[in-house]
Amino acid sequence: MASEPIPVFPKPVTLRDVAALAGVSVATASKALNDQGRMTAETRERIRETARGLGFRPNSLAQSLLRRRSFTVGLLTNDTYGRFSLPLMSGISDALVDNGVSVFLCNVEEDPRLGQLHVEAMLDKRVDGIIATGKRIDRHLPIDLSNLRVPVIYAFTQPDPDAIAFVADDDGGARLAVEHFCKLGRKRIAHVSGPASFAVVPARARAYRDVLTEHGLPVTEPLLGSWSEAWGHEAVAQLFDGGNERPDAVFCGNDQIARGVIDALRERGLSVPGDVGVIGFDNWEIVAEATRPPLTSVDMNLAALGREAGLTLLSLVGGTSAAPGIRKLPCRLVVRQSCGHPLDG
Amino acid sequence: MASEPIPVFPKPVTLRDVAALAGVSVATASKALNDQGRMTAETRERIRETARGLGFRPNSLAQSLLRRRSFTVGLLTNDTYGRFSLPLMSGISDALVDNGVSVFLCNVEEDPRLGQLHVEAMLDKRVDGIIATGKRIDRHLPIDLSNLRVPVIYAFTQPDPDAIAFVADDDGGARLAVEHFCKLGRKRIAHVSGPASFAVVPARARAYRDVLTEHGLPVTEPLLGSWSEAWGHEAVAQLFDGGNERPDAVFCGNDQIARGVIDALRERGLSVPGDVGVIGFDNWEIVAEATRPPLTSVDMNLAALGREAGLTLLSLVGGTSAAPGIRKLPCRLVVRQSCGHPLDG
DNA sequence: CCTGTAAGAGAAAACCTTTTCCCAATTAAG
DNA sequence: CTTAATTGGGAAAAGGTTTTCTCTTACAGG
Numbered sequence: 001m002a003s004e005p006i007p008v009f010p011k012p013v014t015l016r017d018v019a020a021l022a023g024v025s026v027a028t029a030s031k032a033l034n035d036q037g038r039m040t041a042e043t044r045e046r047i048r049e050t051a052r053g054l055g056f057r058p059n060s061l062a063q064s065l066l067r068r069r070s071f072t073v074g075l076l077t078n079d080t081y082g083r084f085s086l087p088l089m090s091g092i093s094d095a096l097v098d099n100g101v102s103v104f105l106c107n108v109e110e111d112p113r114l115g116q117l118h119v120e121a122m123l124d125k126r127v128d129g130i131i132a133t134g135k136r137i138d139r140h141l142p143i144d145l146s147n148l149r150v151p152v153i154y155a156f157t158q159p160d161p162d163a164i165a166f167v168a169d170d171d172g173g174a175r176l177a178v179e180h181f182c183k184l185g186r187k188r189i190a191h192v193s194g195p196a197s198f199a200v201v202p203a204r205a206r207a208y209r210d211v212l213t214e215h216g217l218p219v220t221e222p223l224l225g226s227w228s229e230a231w232g233h234e235a236v237a238q239l240f241d242g243g244n245e246r247p248d249a250v251f252c253g254n255d256q257i258a259r260g261v262i263d264a265l266r267e268r269g270l271s272v273p274g275d276v277g278v279i280g281f282d283n284w285e286i287v288a289e290a291t292r293p294p295l296t297s298v299d300m301n302l303a304a305l306g307r308e309a310g311l312t313l314l315s316l317v318g319g320t321s322a323a324p325g326i327r328k329l330p331c332r333l334v335v336r337q338s339c340g341h342p343l344d345g
Numbered sequence: 346m347a348s349e350p351i352p353v354f355p356k357p358v359t360l361r362d363v364a365a366l367a368g369v370s371v372a373t374a375s376k377a378l379n380d381q382g383r384m385t386a387e388t389r390e391r392i393r394e395t396a397r398g399l400g401f402r403p404n405s406l407a408q409s410l411l412r413r414r415s416f417t418v419g420l421l422t423n424d425t426y427g428r429f430s431l432p433l434m435s436g437i438s439d440a441l442v443d444n445g446v447s448v449f450l451c452n453v454e455e456d457p458r459l460g461q462l463h464v465e466a467m468l469d470k471r472v473d474g475i476i477a478t479g480k481r482i483d484r485h486l487p488i489d490l491s492n493l494r495v496p497v498i499y500a501f502t503q504p505d506p507d508a509i510a511f512v513a514d515d516d517g518g519a520r521l522a523v524e525h526f527c528k529l530g531r532k533r534i535a536h537v538s539g540p541a542s543f544a545v546v547p548a549r550a551r552a553y554r555d556v557l558t559e560h561g562l563p564v565t566e567p568l569l570g571s572w573s574e575a576w577g578h579e580a581v582a583q584l585f586d587g588g589n590e591r592p593d594a595v596f597c598g599n600d601q602i603a604r605g606v607i608d609a610l611r612e613r614g615l616s617v618p619g620d621v622g623v624i625g626f627d628n629w630e631i632v633a634e635a636t637r638p639p640l641t642s643v644d645m646n647l648a649a650l651g652r653e654a655g656l657t658l659l660s661l662v663g664g665t666s667a668a669p670g671i672r673k674l675p676c677r678l679v680v681r682q683s684c685g686h687p688l689d690g
Numbered sequence: 691c692c693t694g695t696a697a698g699a700g701a702a703a704a705c706c707t708t709t710t711c712c713c714a715a716t717t718a719a720g
Numbered sequence: 721c722t723t724a725a726t727t728g729g730g731a732a733a734a735g736g737t738t739t740t741c742t743c744t745t746a747c748a749g750g
Binding site: 024025026027028031037038040043062065066067068 | 726727728729730731732734735736737
C-alpha cells in the first residue's frame with residue numbers, strides 16, 4: 001500500500017546556490033543579476049544563465065529588510081461589501097502591481113479593536129504606506145492614523161484637513177447631471193437624495209440649486225430620505241400626488257433611489273424618459289443596467305481615484321513631499337436611456 | 346517664510362535599542378520578550394518594561410526571514426466587483442487576523458499575464474499560502490497554481506480533483522428552497538435559472554427535480570436563460586402566457602432573476618406570495634431586501650466558507666497534511682416574505 | 691577546601707540579499 | 721623596469737531577530 005503522499009515543498013533556491021553553481025561569490029552573483037559592479041561580460045552572462053536555469057528569485061523579505069522598504073501597502077476599509085472600495089482597490093492595485101507592490105486588504109468594519117489589530121499587523125510587516133478608505137466621505141475609520149511611521153493617504157473619505165486625500169468631485173458630478181437635463185430642455189427638474197447627515201447630500205443639493213438658478217429654472221426643495229429604492233418610490237408619490245406642477249426630470253442621489261423612482265413612475269403610467277427623465281448617481285452597473293430603461297448615472301471614476309491615490313502614495317514613499325489637502329477628481333456622466341434625448345430636435 | 350514641513354518618519358525602535366537601554370544583550374532581550382531562556386524575574390520584567398516604554402514592536406520581516414514563515418497569505422480572485430469574493434475575503438480575514446496573518450488581495454481579471462505577475466510577487470514576498478477563488482465554480486483562474494512552493498486552497502471554485510477545495514453545497518441549497526415550498530403546500534413549482542454552461546445550473550436543476558419527484562409533485566422542465574432581471578421577466582411570460590397550468594411557486598437561480606420574476610408577476614396583477622411564491626439564490630442582501638416583498642433566498646454562507654478555507658490553509662502551512670478533495674459546505678435558507686406562509690393553517 | 695551543578699547572561703550563527711571596501715593581477719605609461 | 725591605474729572579483733558588514741552554544745559566577749554537597 002502506498003504511503004500518504006505528503007506534499008513536500010522544495011526549498012527555494014537562494015543566491016548562494018546560484019553563486020556556488022556558477023563558481024563565484026554571492027557578492028559577484030548579486031552584482032551580476034543587478035547590473036552592478038564590474039566583471040567580464042561572460043561572467044555576468046554565465047551567472048545570469050545559472051540563475052535562470054535554477055529558477056532563482058530573490059527573497060523579497062531579505063531585500064526589504066535591507067532596503068527598509070517592503071513594496072507592500074495596506075488598504076484599510078470599512079466597506080464590507082465593497083461597493084466603493086473594490087473599484088478603488090482595483091485602481092490602486094493596477095497602479096502598483098507594475099511596480100512590484102502588493103496590497104494588504106483589511107476590512108475593519110466599525111470595530112476599533114479590529115482596526116488597531118490590522119494596523120499593527122501591517123506596521124509590523126513594514127508596509128511602505130497605508131491607504132484609508134470608507135463607504136462614506138464624511139466619516140472616517142474607527143482608528144487614528146495620524147501619527148504613524150508611514151505615509152497615509154485617504155481615498156473617498158476625508159479626515160483632518162492637513163492630511164492628503166482624494167475624493168470625487170461631488171458638486172461637479174451633480175452639476176454634470178443637472179446641466180445635462182438643462183441641455184436636453186427639461187424645465188422642472190426635481191432632486192431626490194439621501195439623508196442630510198451625509199455630507200454629499202447638501203453638497204449635491206447646492207450644486208443642483210446653483211445650476212438651476214444659472215439657467216433661470218425653478219428650484220424646488222430637494223427631497224431627502226434614505227438611500228433606498230423604497231424612498232425613491234415614496235418620493236415619486238410626494239412629487240406627483242401633490243397639486244404642484246409635476247417635474248419632467250428627477251436627479252437622484254444614488255442609483256437605488258433612481259431605480260425606485262423609475263419603477264414608481266412606470267407604475268403610474270408615466271413614461272421614462274418620455275414624460276420624466278431620470279439620472280442616478282454612482283453608476284453601479286449592476287443596478288443601472290437592470291433598470292428599464294437603463295439608467296443614466298454619474299460615475300465617480302473610483303478606479304481612477306484609486307490609481308491616483310496609489311501613485312501618490314508611491315511617490316510619497318519615494319521621499320517626494322506632497323502638499324496636504326483634498327484633491328477632487330472629476331466625475332463623468334454615463335448616458336444610457338433614462339435621461340432621454342433632446343426634447344426639441 | 347516657513348520652510349515646507351517635510352513629514353519625517355521616526356526610525357522604528359529595534360530590539361537592539363531595547364537591549365541597550367535595559368543594559369542587556371539583544372539575546373537576553375529577545376528571550377525576555379518571548380518567554381524563552383532563563384533569567385531572573387526582575388531582569389525579564391525590566392526588559393519588558395523598557396520595551397513597552399519604547400513602544401518596541403519586532404520587525405516582522407526579520408522574523409519571517411528567520412522563521413521561513415511570513416504570516417501572510419494571498420487571495421487570488423477574478424471577481425472584480427467582489428459579489429462573491431468579498432464575503433469570502435471577509436471570512437478568511439476574520440479567521441486569520443487573530444493569528445497575525447494578513448491577506449494580499451490580488452485581482453487578476455482574466456489576464457494570465459496579470460495573474461503571473463501577482464503570483465510571482467506573492468511568492469517573492471514569501472506568502473505562506475494561497476487561496477484561489479473565482480466568480481463561478483466551474484472555471485478556474487487563468488493561471489496554473491499546481492506546482493507552487495506553497496500550499497494552495499481553492500474556495501468557491503474547483504480545479505483538478507487532487508486539490509483541496511471548499512465550495513457551497515449547491516444541490517443542498519436548491520433542495521432547501523424546493524423543500525421549503527413543498528412544506529408550505531405549494532404544488533406547481535417552477536424553476537428559472539441561468540445558462541446551462543454554468544455547472545451549478547444543471548446541479549441545482551437536478552436537485553429541483555429530485556425533490557419534486559420525492560414529494561410526488563409534477564416536474565416541469567427548468568427554464569434556462571441568463572442571470573439577469575430581464576430573463577426573469579421573460580421567463581414569467583413563458584410560464585404564465587402558455588396554456589399550461591400556472592405555477593404557484595418559482596425557484597430562481599439567483600436573486601436578480603428572482604427580482605425580475607417578482608416584478609413581472611406584480612405587473613401581471615399576481616400577488617407575491619399570495620398567488621405565487623418566489624425564492625432566490627445567493628442572498629445578495631442589497632437585492633433581496635429591495636424587492637417587494639423582500640426576497641426569501643438561499644445563502645451560500647460564503648463568509649463561513651472563507652473562514653474554513655483560511656483555517657485549513659493555516660493548518661496546512663503548519664505542516665498538517667490534509668486530504669485532497671472537495672468539501673461542500675451547507676447553504677442556509679433566509680426566509681423573508683416572498684415565499685409565503687403555509688397555505689393551509 | 692574542592693568539585694560538580696545550576697543559574698544567568700552573552701557571543702555568534704543563521705536567515706538572504708546588497709553594497710562598500712579591499713586585494714590581486716593585469717595593463718598602460720613613463 | 722618601475723610606478724600608476726584599471727580591471728575582475730571577493731570579504732565583510734548591514735538589516736533585525738531568534739536560537740544554540742558557551743562562559744562565568746554562585747552555591748550546595750562532600
